[in-house]
Amino acid sequence: MRRFIDRASRYVVLLAASISFLILFAIAFFIIARGLPAIQEIGLVEFVTGTVWRPGQGQYGILPMIVGSVAATFGSLILAIPMGLGCAILLAEIAGRRARRFLRPVVELLVGIPSVVYGLVGMVLLVPLVRNLGGNGYSVLAASIVLMAMILPTITSISEDAIRAVPRAYREASLAMGATQWQTIRHVLLPAARSGIGASIVLGMGRAVGETMAMIMVIGNSIKFPTSPLDSARTLTGNIALEINYASGLHEDALFATGIILLVFIIILNTISFFALRRSRAQNIA
């Protein structure tokens, strides 16, 4: 009996593992099975480089949305990298225990705030503020600021881990050679932690590219190329969420195809961060 349970349980957990693994394939399968025919029908080049999205007229170009996603993400990175990295160095090296005790939960809480709350605050508070700068307020700038708040904790906490993981001996050697603390951070710790910091930025990018509801709420969703940060735009994610309930036929399939493009972006980013993190772990062990 004991042996039987022992053997059976092995298969039960194997089943659980297989189910989980199957889900990966199912996701890829369903998105691709629905999206690929659309890409074939529209033509990959036409789909990715087309500048006009008018499903009613049979025009399916998602370049404006790709640009919209990239612009909002890029903007958020410009804002979040200096702050997040600064915060990480502060937490890992400079802040005393008391300051850290206060700052760390703050950063953790930022991760947990639902994106829709960021969207709500963005809509009520940020969009009217941006409107004062010109345009109608629903803009790439508003989206970038909202995204910044969302990816800041990711960049901060992973970079902090990476800096903290640099072996003690590096610091001590540098300080012993007469370097100041900042020189040590800049010339020893940051280079040593660069894989982990890079991974944190890439993960933040992934989160920014994938954000949906908050984007719909503040970016305006127009289907044009944004020419300034005050212009409205649409993200790939927003395109899917806004139209999926209204679409049928080729239009619906084209939204799954939009999902494929988004998935490709994410897989590239994840692969980079996966190997960067692994490298950073390996470095620190060595």
Place this chain on the structure above:
Amino acid sequence: MRKVFAKWSTGILSLVALAIALTGCGGALSGTITESGSTTVQPLAEKLAAAFTEENPDVEIIVQGGGSGQGFKDAVDGISDIGALSRELKTEEAGQVVKHVIARDGIAIVVHPSTTVSNLTKEQVRDIFAGNITNWNEVGGPNQEIVVISREEGSGTRGAFEEMVMEGDLITTEALFYNSNGALKTAVAGAPYSIGFLSFGYLDSSVKALSINGTPATVENAKSGVYPIVRPLLFVTKSEPEGLVKEFIDFCLSEEGQAIVEEEGYLSVT
């Protein structure tokens, strides 16, 4: 432990008793109807459902949004008993479902309440939405850029608007896009110098409805046919409705149902 269990079991027993008592009285009808689709029809459907379930407490009617395209799809796929559309069926859709016109609805051209312009011609509306007119001073307003706000591709309200106003011209891609009547109203109410189109049922003081060709956007004008932008609101079923679904649709078309239609700011069909 035992005491807790006893407490729980009495609680559950009394709940069961209550449930039996509740099913004992009430009307003869029972069961569940699902309705989904147009966000234009949604508030009306919710009101109709509430009135119907008040008379028949054992009936549950689940009302969901999703949009006209979704309503049609759900009805055909059997996901919903009733699909709601806020536009006429397209020719390729017509053969697949049975349609029931439960009401008619005007589409108002709405602007931010601070806008000084209060009348536009249909041609001006078309030019604004096509992106040919981009400044309010071209139509008698201040020197301010017009913020065009539109519904998504596939929206019934947009479909009807395109058919009756745009007449072949395309809505500019510079427009902001939102995917429900409510979201469009929120955007217009929030952005100065904006313009959008909205179901009559959603009109309130947060936005200003423009007169079209000098005709104010009112239910009376829409009913008499003077107001030019009016479309039907449909319930569609996969096949000829039976049983509970038939009872509900009949209720919507009854005097009582149509009174609710008028109350909610739509046009009755009787």
Place this chain on the structure above:
Amino acid sequence: MPRISPKTSERLAKILLWGAGFLTVLILAAIVIYVLVNGVSEINWEFLTTPPIGGLSGEGGISTIIVTTVYLILITIFILTPVGIGAAIYLSEYAQDNILTNFIRYAVETLAGVPSIIYGLFGYALFVSALYLGHSLIAGALTLVCLLLPTMIRTTEEALRAVPQEYREASLALGATRWQTIWHVALPAALPGIATAIILSTGRVIEETACLYVTLGGSAAMPRSILSGGRTLALHVYYLAMDTMAFDKAMATAAVLIIIIVIINLFTNWLSQRFRSAYTAMEEGRP
């Protein structure tokens, strides 16, 4: 270019770093305080216990929304936990370290980064359409299970790996089977970590919007079965803000959300501290 002395740059850098930390706190404070100040005044017993009017109106409370959220959490966790723990046990206790295991680990990692809306698209195609579940609690819950599984597996696996190998060896040496060792030794020792994983998943269910936006329907009514549609608190915030302009009610609901998230955060912190101390006790207890 004049050379800045190390001392000056040291001072400058520290000012900037503290500035970054300060700004981060400021942003959080701005968001949280803004929502709480605008929201909390609306929260009272009536708001929590009356149903929303729904549809065009943003009026009413959030009772049905709370019930829907709780249902969704229960269904999701009920399905998620056995599958997630099972897969984690397989990966940490049975799987050999080979290319396939590495690939699975990479896949799990990748899945954890896939955006919510892609899961939504998948759930919409599979559960809502292909399996005819419609926009419903069960379709939403299954979509959430897919979304949360990678994190659940990873966190549980980490918790299992943190259990010292000597424990297992001791148990096996006493003649226990592998499964008995897992069931009576490894799992109990990893329990705080697993509990953390479950609570974190609960938090994610509460936070999630995009994948539920396309699978849950959005009805404001009280759900009657797992085939009823509904909306969670986070979705309710979206619908209130976008569709009804009831920004005051949206703020109130958002305030409820933030309060729940803070409680969950405090709880997981407490748990992981306990886990850490239990673990150090284990370490110290070693001869």
